[in-house]
Amino acid sequence: xxxxxxxxxxxxxxxxxxxxxxxxxxxxxxxxxxxxxxxxxxxxxxxxxxxxxxxxxxxxxxxxxxxxxxxxxxxxxxxxxxxxxxxxxxxxxxxxxxxxxxxxxxxxxxxxxxxxxxxxxxxxxxxxxxxxxxxxxxxxxxxxxxxxxxxxxxxxxxxxxxxxxxxxxxxxxxxxxxxxxxxxxxxxxxxxxxxxxxxxxxxxxxxxxxxxxxxxxxxxxxxxxxxxxxxxxxxxxxxxxxxxxxxxxxxxxxxxxxxxxxxxxxxxxxxxxxxxxxxxxxxxxxxxxxxxxxxxxxxxxxxxxxxxxxxxxxxxxxxxxxxxxxxxxxxxxxxxxxxxxxxxxxxxxxxxxxxxxxxxxxxxxxxxxxxxxxxxxxxxxxxxxxxxxxxxxxxxxxxxxxxxxxxxxxxxxxxxxxxxxxxxxxxxxxxxxxxxxxxxxxxxxxxxxxxxxxxxxxxxxxxxxxxxxxxxxxxxxxxxxxxxxxxxxxxxxxxxxxxxxxxxxxxxxxxxxxxxxxxxxxxxxxxxxxxxxxxxxxxxxxxxxxxxxxxxxxxxxxxxxxxxxxxxxxxxxxxxxxxxxxxxxxxxxxxxxxxxxxxxxxxxxxxxxxxxxxxxxxxxxxxxxxxxxxxxxxxxxxxxxxxxxxxxxxxxxxxxxxxxxxxxxxxxxxxxxxxxxxxxxxxxxxxxxxxxxxxxxxxxxxxxxxxxxxxxxxxxxxxxxxxxxxxxxxxxxxxxxxxxxxxxxxxxxxxxxxxxxxxxxxxxxxxxxxxxxxxxxxxxxxxxxxxxxxxxxxxxxxxxxxxxxxxxxxxxxxxxxxxxxxxxxxxxxxxxxxxxxxxxxxxxxxxxxxxxxxxxxxxxxxxxxxxxxxxxxxxxxxxxxx
RNA sequence: GGGAGCCUGGCGGAAUUGGUAGACGCAGCUGACUCAAAAUCAGCCGGCCACUGGUCUUGGGGGUUCAAGUCCCCCGGCUCCCACCA
Numbered sequence: 009x010x011x012x013x014x015x016x017x018x019x020x021x022x023x024x025x026x027x028x029x030x031x032x033x034x035x036x037x038x039x040x041x042x043x044x045x046x047x048x049x050x051x052x053x054x055x056x057x058x059x060x061x062x063x064x065x066x067x068x069x070x071x072x073x074x075x076x077x078x079x080x081x082x083x084x085x086x087x088x089x090x091x092x093x094x095x096x097x098x099x100x101x102x103x104x105x106x107x108x109x110x111x112x113x114x115x116x117x118x119x120x121x122x123x124x125x126x127x128x129x130x131x132x133x134x135x136x137x138x139x140x141x142x143x144x145x146x147x148x149x150x151x152x153x154x155x156x157x158x159x160x161x162x163x164x165x166x167x168x169x170x171x172x173x174x175x176x177x178x179x180x181x182x183x184x185x186x187x188x189x190x191x192x193x194x195x196x197x198x199x200x201x202x203x204x205x206x207x208x209x210x211x212x213x214x215x216x217x218x219x220x221x222x223x224x225x226x227x228x229x230x231x232x233x234x235x236x237x238x239x240x241x242x243x244x245x246x247x248x249x250x251x252x253x254x255x256x257x258x259x260x261x262x263x264x265x266x267x268x269x270x271x272x273x274x275x276x277x278x279x280x281x282x283x284x285x286x287x288x289x290x291x292x293x294x295x296x297x298x299x300x301x302x303x304x305x306x307x308x309x310x311x312x313x314x315x316x317x318x319x320x321x322x323x324x325x326x327x328x329x330x331x332x333x334x335x336x337x338x339x340x341x342x343x344x345x346x347x348x349x350x351x352x353x354x355x356x357x358x359x360x361x362x363x364x365x366x367x368x369x370x371x372x373x374x375x376x377x378x379x380x381x382x383x384x385x386x387x388x389x390x391x392x393x394x395x396x397x398x399x400x401x402x403x404x405x406x407x408x409x410x411x412x413x414x415x416x417x418x419x420x421x422x423x424x425x426x427x428x429x430x431x432x433x434x435x436x437x438x439x440x441x442x443x444x445x446x447x448x449x450x451x452x453x454x455x456x457x458x459x460x461x462x463x464x465x466x467x468x469x470x471x472x473x474x475x476x477x478x479x480x481x482x483x484x485x486x487x488x489x490x491x492x493x494x495x496x497x498x499x500x501x502x503x504x505x506x507x508x509x510x511x512x513x514x515x516x517x518x519x520x521x522x523x524x525x526x527x528x529x530x531x532x533x534x535x536x537x538x539x540x541x542x543x544x545x546x547x548x549x550x551x552x553x554x555x556x557x558x559x560x561x562x563x564x565x566x567x568x569x570x571x572x573x574x575x576x577x578x579x580x581x582x583x584x585x586x587x588x589x590x591x592x593x594x595x596x597x598x599x600x601x602x603x604x605x606x607x608x609x610x611x612x613x614x615x616x617x618x619x620x621x622x623x624x625x626x627x628x629x630x631x632x633x634x635x636x637x638x639x640x641x642x643x644x645x646x647x648x649x650x651x652x653x654x655x656x657x658x659x660x661x662x663x664x665x666x667x668x669x670x671x672x673x674x675x676x677x678x679x680x681x682x683x684x685x686x687x688x689x690x691x692x693x694x695x696x697x698x699x700x701x702x703x704x705x706x707x708x709x710x711x712x713x714x715x716x717x718x719x720x721x722x723x724x725x726x727x728x729x730x731x732x733x734x735x736x737x738x739x740x741x742x743x744x745x746x747x748x749x750x751x752x753x754x755x756x757x758x759x760x761x762x763x764x765x766x767x768x769x770x771x772x773x774x775x776x777x778x779x780x781x782x783x784x785x786x787x788x789x790x791x792x793x794x795x796x797x798x799x800x801x802x803x804x805x806x807x808x809x810x811x812x813x814x815x816x817x818x819x820x821x822x823x824x825x826x827x828x829x830x831x832x833x834x835x836x837x838x839x840x841x842x843x844x845x846x847x848x849x850x851x852x853x854x855x856x857x858x859x860x861x862x863x864x865x866x867x868x869x870x871x872x873x874x875x876x877x878x879x880x881x882x883x884x885x886x887x888x889x890x
Numbered sequence: 891g892g893g894a895g896c897c898u899g900g901c902g903g904a905a906u907u908g909g910u911a912g913a914c915g916c917a918g919c920u921g922a923c924u925c926a927a928a929a930u931c932a933g934c935c936g937g938c939c940a941c942u943g944g945u946c947u948u949g950g951g952g953g954u955u956c957a958a959g960u961c962c963c964c965c966g967g968c969u970c971c972c973a974c975c976a
Contacts, residue, residue, distance in 0.1 A: 236895095237894075237895080238893095238894050238895060238970080238971080240894095241893065241894050241895095241971080242893085242894080242970090242971050242972080244893090245892085245893060245894090245971070245972050245973095246971085246972075248972085248975065250975075250976085252976085275976080276975095276976065277976060278975095278976065279976080290976095332974075355974095356974080357974040357976090358974080358976080359974075359975070359976090362975050362976075363975070363976065364976095366976095367976045368976080369976095370976095374976070375891080375974090376974050376976075377976085379974095380974095446975080446976090447975095448972090448973095448975060566970080566971095569970095569971080570971080570972095673902095673903095673914085673915075674902060674903085674915090674916095675902060675903070676903085679896095679902095679903095680969095681902090682901090682902070684901085684902080684916075686916055686917070687901095687902075687915075687916055687917095689916090690915060690916055691915090693929095694915085696929095696930095700930095747906090756902090756903070756904085756914085756915095757903090757904065757913085757914080759914080759915090760903090760904075760913070760914035760915070761913095761914080762914095763914055763915075764913080764914070767914090832910085834909085834910050836909085836910085836956085836957075838956070838957085839909090839955090839956060839957040839958095840957090841910050844910075876956090877956060878956090879909090879956050879957075881909055881957095884909060884910085885909060885910070885957095887909080887956055887957065888956090889956050889957095
């Protein structure tokens with residue numbers, strides 16, 4: 009059986025050539041036959057290890073970014089298997105989303121058909137990489153046996169009070185009469201399809217209350233020790249917790265106002281300690297109170313100002329170079345802490361949807377307020393001592409640091425920290441302040457007015473309201489007979505036969521919810537489904553989750569640092585609180601791999617990208633159009649930059665093992681990788697050197713090795729120097745690679761250790777004891793197996809190894825093999841290396857010091873004077889300080 | 891503006907966590923083999939100099955230390971995230 013699987017001799021002689029394509033195809037077929045990658049069954053006693061790549065969108069073609077992602081995860085999965093873990097390494101498809109719908113609009117293809125065809129294509133491409141994925145657990149979020157449970161989980165959140173509806177803005181295309189996703193709106197605010205200026209419209213939409221978990225999502229970042237620091241910071245910034253107080257300013261009677269409502273303006277501030285320095289209060293132009301409190305003499309200018317604001321896009325309104333615009337509205341409020349009257353303004357720099365949409369202006373201690381006050385000639389009152397300036401500002405800037413209070417009545421002399429509490433607490437007693445924690449994080453808008461998504465399982469009834477579709481009626485399937493012209497609003501809303509249903513509660517005619525869910529919903533729980541992939545009764549069982557989750561190692565792009573990872577964490581916590589699982593966090597360790605970049609030719613004058621095959625001379629690249637010199641850069645691979653490298657082409661030429669080795673060796677996984685054909689070639693050469701090494705062990709009589717179980721040899725009692733050298737190289741490699749693959753994964757140095765081992769063995773196996781040779785090759789092949797799985801398997805088989813190399817255990821290093829009799833002792837003089845000598849490895853400090861002092865180097869550099877100080881680092885160096 | 895990360899030969903990158911800077915590879919150079927080329931094999935490969943030795947060198951400057959790529963302070967550059975967030 010095994011012999012039949014081996015490479016055929018090539019026609020030119022007895023020696024075999026390395027033919028990666030033939031070898032890889034043969035082993036991939038064999039592994040499939042023996043079901044090598046199947047996840048161990050539930051009763052398996054080994055410690056579970058869940059390795060997961062972020063699943064892809066099935067665009068139809070695999071790119072290098074995918075390859076890098078899945079190869080990294082695959083190596084981790086393979087190493088953990090050999091280390092004796094029960095490994096779960098699944099794959100699926102994040103299959104709902106706009107591209108399928110666009111294909112339908114443009115080419116009339118059913119999105120389901122288009123998506124499934126793409127999945128098939130990408131699976132074929134993935135198969136060639138030799139990934140040890142258990143495909144029996146495959147999931148696609150657009151299949152109803154998956155989205156049924158997405159709907160089920162939505163209802164769980166709904167039951168838990170975490171799903172609700174409210175009015176929110178959408179992008180409305182007035183020509184196509186449809187809602188656009190943010191990505192479909194150009195930078196200049198126009199529709200990607202019709203080119204019409206996109207309008208903002210208010211629509212009643214579904215939200216998830218992720219803000220209920222803001223504190224937990226922030227605090228639990230502490231636990232995620234296995235996450236990159238920068239991802240944790242990004243999430244913390246996104247959640248954006250700030251502590252402060254809400255302060256209520258009561259409206260004052262104003263002369264000339266016909267009526268004044270008995271109203272408060274509530275502001276949020278993180279600096280209650282600066283309350284005495286307030287010189288005005290500003291509302292967002294959209295603030296609901298503006299109409300009611302604007303005085304008659306200001307009404308026309310206020311209306312004009314608000315109209316101007318509503319026509320500006322967000323970008324225009326928040327542009328850096330814009331001065332802070334605003335106008336007074338006539339009303340006045342009383343500063344509750346000192347009774348001063350302050351004017352009320354509206355201004356563009358106040359955001360309606362953060363805090364209370366109102367701010368107290370303290371120009372002396374907030375830079376924005378300062379600029380605003382200077383522009384509109386509002387008073388600046390210093391109430392925090394400014395160092396070196398007594399009571400005034402220096403440098404024409406606000407003083408925003410905490411400090412000691414002045415001009416603040418009985419709070420004078422208090423440091424900011426204390427004053428914040430004292431002023432808030434006085435306000436609480438007097439009823440004008442409330443301590444408040446404010447978050448930047450907003451509730452998650454999940455409604456999409458699109459077809460190709462998971463339908464929200466709700467029925468709207470005039471008498472019963474929003475009624476959940478009963479669980480046993482799930483899934484709410486996407487209808488087939490739908491008009492996907494891209495016009496006339498939500499495709500589902502136009503399908504009367506689908507939308508009109510009886511109310512599950514009262515049976516009266518009712519209407520289905522026609523929004524579908526944000527695709528981030530589908531990807532917020534897929535890692536749970538992989539633990540229990542074919543359960544027809546529930547999305548998963550707590551037992552299955554308990555066995556596999558949390559994911560031990562999650563691998564994916566940094567672009568998901570915020571949204572996907574935050575949503576998945578939110579789902580996990582919400583489902584925990586619904587009693588569906590017991591973990592707090594879904595992903596124990598996270599590796600964010602860098603981009604894959606290609607050589608890019610760019611004309612610096614025109615900004616045009618030039619395809620490599622059009623560049624006139626690669627040494628001195630010039631634009632074929634204008635003859636101008638081109639700059640050579642590395643940028644993320646993309647069609648428009650003509651710098652993509654097709655994985656299939658690389659595999660055709662060198663095989664998957666070379667591609668895997670190159671990607672892992674070139675750079676550490678979290679850094680960007682610059683694709684370089686010469687380096688790929690270099691990896692191919694390395695694999696060929698390995699091939700020749702093993703070839704010799706098959707054919708040369710003084711190097712022959714068999715790894716068959718009944719051929720297992722014992723090491724001789726004493727070893728020659730050459731044999732010791734071989735063993736030292738072998739066991740050093742085990743130790744070093746073991747180190748590189750624990751904790752942080754350093755595949756690049758692991759592979760360089762493989763190269764060192766190969767260099768140490770090549771030409772040094774002839775004539776050494778057969779047991780030493782056998783050990784050396786057995787170790788080498790097992791160490792390379794996770795990286796180059798096909799070639800390792802081929803070697804294992806050719807040397808008569810038992811079963812599959814991928815079922816072998818990871819080698820353990822023998823510390824005694826690392827020992828040396830003598831070491832190179834470095835002699836330093838005042839910290840500079842001046843020479844070295846051979847010293848016994850076990851020599852004590854005194855001996856080493858004596859050896860060093862007696863050396864030629866010491867004699868030369870110390871010029872006969874005894875050193876003032878001698879530092880001995882045993883096994884390393886002696887530093888002589890004259 | 892706030893936050894995070896990074897900066898080492900021609901290039902990608904190593905460096906036992908304070909102990910020989912430049913492992914491993916790419917590119918380049920020299921030689922062997924060849925009619926020749928490729929492949930392969932052997933070797934060289936940071937700069938400077940009075941070149942069998944010395945000296946400088948990890949973005950720049952300072953400091954701590956017997957010893958600094960590594961620790962501390964100042965400055966510069968690049969990348970990413972957030973951003974009128976009160």
